[in-house]
Amino acid sequence: NFGVFTLGDALITFNPSDTGPLRYVSTFSRKVGGAELNFAIGCARLGLSSKWMSRLGGDEFGRVIYNFARGEGIDVSEVKLMDGYPTSLNFKEIREDGSGKTFYYRYQSPILTMEPSDITEAVLKDVDLVHLTGVFLAIDPKNLDITMQVLKLAKKNNIPVSFDPNIRLKLWTIEEAKAAYMKVFPYVDILLTGKDEIELIHGDSSNESLEELAEEFKIAHLVIKDGGNGAKVFINGQWHEKEAFKVQPIDTVGAGDGFDAGYVYSYLHNYSPLESLQFANGVGALVTTVSGDNEGLPELDEVFAFIRNEKIIER
Numbered sequence: 195n196f197g198v199f200t201l202g203d204a205l206i207t208f209n210p211s212d213t214g215p216l217r218y219v220s221t222f223s224r225k226v227g228g229a230e231l232n233f234a235i236g237c238a239r240l241g242l243s244s245k246w247m248s249r250l251g252g253d254e255f256g257r258v259i260y261n262f263a264r265g266e267g268i269d270v271s272e273v274k275l276m277d278g279y280p281t282s283l284n285f286k287e288i289r290e291d292g293s294g295k296t297f298y299y300r301y302q303s304p305i306l307t308m309e310p311s312d313i314t315e316a317v318l319k320d321v322d323l324v325h326l327t328g329v330f331l332a333i334d335p336k337n338l339d340i341t342m343q344v345l346k347l348a349k350k351n352n353i354p355v356s357f358d359p360n361i362r363l364k365l366w367t368i369e370e371a372k373a374a375y376m377k378v379f380p381y382v383d384i385l386l387t388g389k390d391e392i393e394l395i396h397g398d399s400s401n402e403s404l405e406e407l408a409e410e411f412k413i414a415h416l417v418i419k420d421g422g423n424g425a426k427v428f429i430n431g432q433w434h435e436k437e438a439f440k441v442q443p444i445d446t447v448g449a450g451d452g453f454d455a456g457y458v459y460s461y462l463h464n465y466s467p468l469e470s471l472q473f474a475n476g477v478g479a480l481v482t483t484v485s486g487d488n489e490g491l492p493e494l495d496e497v498f499a500f501i502r503n504e505k506i507i508e509r
């Protein structure tokens with residue numbers, strides 16, 4: 195079985211029981227969120243061995259997250275609960291059309307207690323792919339050092355790296371984000387980014403300009419996610435494109451993380467470019483049909499059942 199590794203913060207998410215502006219919502223349900231954790235759950239549900247490294251609050255909410263990750267079958271051997279650091283919270287607002295907005299109550303994140311020296315050879319043992327995101331980078335400047343440590347260790351051990359910039363302009367500026375991404379990109383084999391996001395980062399999302407980006411940083415798979423329009427990928431000098439599945443989205447948050455897990459699964463299983471996009475689109479679409487960031491992440495059988503009716507014509 196293939197093993198994936200990811201690293202990042204997690205938080206408690208309060209989901210509103212009603213749609214509409216948050217000021218009119220008075221009841222919430224407590225959920226667990228965090229881009230990298232969502233990715234780890236997505237991978238575990240697809241049957242991959244999934245390891246998630248983190249530092250959680252040494253409080254009741256930290257335990258909720260820890261138990262939740264364990265319950266999903268994630269390897270939590272690199273997760274520690276840190277006393278004196280409250281778990282971060284966020285509250286979701288969901289509009290009638292399924293679009294959302296998030297309000298953060300982020301304190302000194304427990305993840306700030308992590309150090310580059312925590313990244314040892316043992317951390318990447320039995321790992322076939324490393325997945326990192328820009329959320330971890332955005333939390334604190336020091337996280338770039340930790341990220342670089344992971345990237346160098348991955349390179350040294352010939353482990354492919356996927357990266358989702360997952361830009362969060364509430365946490366840092368576009369200039370800060372770009373400076374960090376430029377350090378990370380040379381190590382990235384699979385870049386999984388949103389269309390609007392890459393436009394912000396790269397200034398242009400035309401195919402020609404993206405091809406230059408892929409060539410400059412030797413990115414083998416440059417994947418562009420485009421919500422309800424589907425996704426495309428530039429591999430070996432060629433573009434491949436696939437439409438999204440037609441679904442009724444209820445909550446689109448987490449679709450990108452699910453797509454990433456689906457794409458990584460396809461990559462590890464040597465799927466063709468179109469099969470990879472179809473599979474990842476399937477995971478992303480299924481996530482949007484369920485409320486919550488990770489509740490809709492499908493199991494392998496569900497993805498196969500969902501995409502079965504769509505034939506791929508390769509030539």
Ligand code: ATP
Pocket residue numbers: 360387388389418419420421422423424425438439440441443446447448449450451453474475476477478479482
């Ligand atoms: P986020 O980080 O908010 O999850 P993202 O920008 O990384 O978002 P999106 O492009 O919104 O990701 O969505 C990822 C993938 O999920 C899309 O490429 C598509 O395959 C699927 N998806 C998203 N929205 C829809 C939709 N409305 N209908 C069908 N599929 C969707």
